[in-house]
Amino acid sequence: xxxxxxxxxxxxxxxxxxxxRRTVISMIVVPLIVMPLLSVGALVVxxxxxxxxxxxxxxxxxLGGEDSxxxxxxxxxxxxxxxxxxxxxxxxxxSNKQIRAAVEIxxxxxxxxxxxxxxTVKIYMYENxxxxxxxxxxxxxxxxxxxDRTVREHLEARNLPQSLVRPFxxxxxxxxxxxxxxxxxxxxxVPYFIxxxxxxxxMYPAMDLTAGEKERGTIETILCSPVSRTHLVLGKFxxxxxxxxxxxxLSLLSMAGSFGIAKTLLTGVAPASADSALHIxxxxxxxxxxxxxxxxxxxxxxxxxLATSLFAKSFKEAQSYISPLMVVIVLPxxxxxxxxxELSLPLALVPVLNTSLVGKEIITGTYxxxxxxxxxxxxxxxxxxxxxxxxxxxxxxxxxxxx
Amino acid sequence: MIEAQQLVKRxxxxxxxxxxxxxxxxxxxxPGQVYGLLGANGAGKTTTLRILATxxxxxxxxxxxxxxxxxxxxxxxxxxxxxxxxxxALYGRLSAREMVEYFGRLHGVEETVLQRRIDELFGxxxxxxxxxxxxxxxxxxxxxxxxxxxxxxxxxxxxxxxxPTLGLDVMAARTIVRFIRECRDSGKTVIFSTHVMSEAExxxxxxxxxxxxxxxxxxxxxxxxxxxxxxxxxxxxxxxVEA
Numbered sequence: 203x204x205x206x207x208x209x210x211x212x213x214x215x216x217x218x219x220x221x222x223r224r225t226v227i228s229m230i231v232v233p234l235i236v237m238p239l240l241s242v243g244a245l246v247v248x249x250x251x252x253x254x255x256x257x258x259x260x261x262x263x264x265l266g267g268e269d270s271x272x273x274x275x276x277x278x279x280x281x282x283x284x285x286x287x288x289x290x291x292x293x294x295x296x297s298n299k300q301i302r303a304a305v306e307i308x309x310x311x312x313x314x315x316x317x318x319x320x321x322t323v324k325i326y327m328y329e330n331x332x333x334x335x336x337x338x339x340x341x342x343x344x345x346x347x348x349x350d351r352t353v354r355e356h357l358e359a360r361n362l363p364q365s366l367v368r369p370f371x372x373x374x375x376x377x378x379x380x381x382x383x384x385x386x387x388x389x390x391x392v393p394y395f396i397x398x399x400x401x402x403x404x405m406y407p408a409m410d411l412t413a414g415e416k417e418r419g420t421i422e423t424i425l426c427s428p429v430s431r432t433h434l435v436l437g438k439f440x441x442x443x444x445x446x447x448x449x450x451x452l453s454l455l456s457m458a459g460s461f462g463i464a465k466t467l468l469t470g471v472a473p474a475s476a477d478s479a480l481h482i483x484x485x486x487x488x489x490x491x492x493x494x495x496x497x498x499x500x501x502x503x504x505x506x507x508l509a510t511s512l513f514a515k516s517f518k519e520a521q522s523y524i525s526p527l528m529v530v531i532v533l534p535x536x537x538x539x540x541x542x543x544e545l546s547l548p549l550a551l552v553p554v555l556n557t558s559l560v561g562k563e564i565i566t567g568t569y570x571x572x573x574x575x576x577x578x579x580x581x582x583x584x585x586x587x588x589x590x591x592x593x594x595x596x597x598x599x600x601x602x603x604x605x
Numbered sequence: 606m607i608e609a610q611q612l613v614k615r616x617x618x619x620x621x622x623x624x625x626x627x628x629x630x631x632x633x634x635x636p637g638q639v640y641g642l643l644g645a646n647g648a649g650k651t652t653t654l655r656i657l658a659t660x661x662x663x664x665x666x667x668x669x670x671x672x673x674x675x676x677x678x679x680x681x682x683x684x685x686x687x688x689x690x691x692x693x694a695l696y697g698r699l700s701a702r703e704m705v706e707y708f709g710r711l712h713g714v715e716e717t718v719l720q721r722r723i724d725e726l727f728g729x730x731x732x733x734x735x736x737x738x739x740x741x742x743x744x745x746x747x748x749x750x751x752x753x754x755x756x757x758x759x760x761x762x763x764x765x766x767x768x769p770t771l772g773l774d775v776m777a778a779r780t781i782v783r784f785i786r787e788c789r790d791s792g793k794t795v796i797f798s799t800h801v802m803s804e805a806e807x808x809x810x811x812x813x814x815x816x817x818x819x820x821x822x823x824x825x826x827x828x829x830x831x832x833x834x835x836x837x838x839x840x841x842x843x844x845x846v847e848a
Binding site: 207210211214217218221222418419420422423425426427428429430599600603 | 616617658660661662680681683684686688690691692693694695696697698699703707708710711712713755
């Protein structure tokens, strides 16, 4: 094994790749610009939209209730809704987003309340419309409060204790620190993005250094050199690995920075739920651990992509092989995001899914050392197998000179 | 010196099934001599030369190139050979100098020797005007010069040219022809393949006519004329192939 020869091939491939626009885009531009824009940008836009919707005083309409003047008067006094004159086509008004919701007060509502007779208040809204939902929530809140007050008044009138209808309270207490709550929401996305970027970072150099060389006719040139084919493929592999790890490292850095920016941008703007999601703090330890656990996967991707691309006669053909492979890689990474998918012994042996799952745990500050060792070990085994296949394929004339 | 001994190359083709691209080819090419492998497309020229350059391994037989067996010491063979063909392209994103440097390093040429040799080659081939220009920005003629410098950087004793003038304009082709002559004159062993009869007539000391993977005739031009009759090499070629 001549490290000198591998080094010469590697240095040349690095110089060559850094001059390739596609490699630079996938290795530097995507993790540093595109991914933060897509992930945090979308989050910021969504949180701002929610924040703005919450700030809006929704226009609502009261239907009926002429015989319940007190309830109407109370509704009109509300400051967090704006009552608009009643119209018959309230449904189309809601659909056209002229008003956010409407409430129908049944006939003789106040009299029924006083007599203790049952009645139903109907709230009309546009399902899945955020602003309509907020309008309906405020109306529902008002009537829930009215219902509770009525119950209290009825109990007082009969000299009965309040505890009759509420004999005990239930209180839920969260023991998870805020960063873990946030981690559960967004933590899964972090390893998912890193795995994805590890793959995309390796993709273009792998195709360029194999199928691209065949297409450009340089494969025969390099095969004329006295360097062994094993050294050649290892030099190329190291370059692909560099691109993969650089992409992953840059994406980690950019994500850490992006979350910081998102937090600043969203402070006081986002609703409480989004705030808790943003309480995700990526610690230095988590970054190092994720990097450690993802590195054999980067080796696996680099070797697997190199071996796959080597089969192709052209860059285009290599793309057609790698695109389905992308789905094979992305699916297990996405599966880790599904609720209920937890680390277990069988899943710890499934490539990609295992790394994604353990990465999610690491982000939330949970370190299952046994699983981490198993996942690292199994990923190393897969990576070694992929390198062996790539080296073997590079010795085959029918692969190198496929026509 | 090149000694091909009963070279055979078989491979499997999806459409044609089992194919014997080279079938028992034997010949000898001596230092200071240009050996021309003459044949139509698909005759087995490229496969033979790729075996000699150890890019492909023979199925049977062997060849001794510069004293090394192609099947046993392929890396030593490659260290002693300069291989040039239309299929050996340049790395477009490297400059002319980087390209030649890269191959010099791969051949293990010591750094100070390498820089001296590059300066000498670039001067001799008049390449200094474009030494730092990227290869994908060079004209065909310039690219040919870079390829020549690439094959010579490790000062090989054997030169293998596979249809080196294919697709080149007259000026670029002349550069190649001149270069082949220089190699012969400097005592190198030169083998080259072509299907251009005039080129073979002009350059070759010995000619081998290859067809269907078999070497059908071999000798100097005068020997071939004596054996087959016609004066013109093209007529000799047709006569040999049709026989």
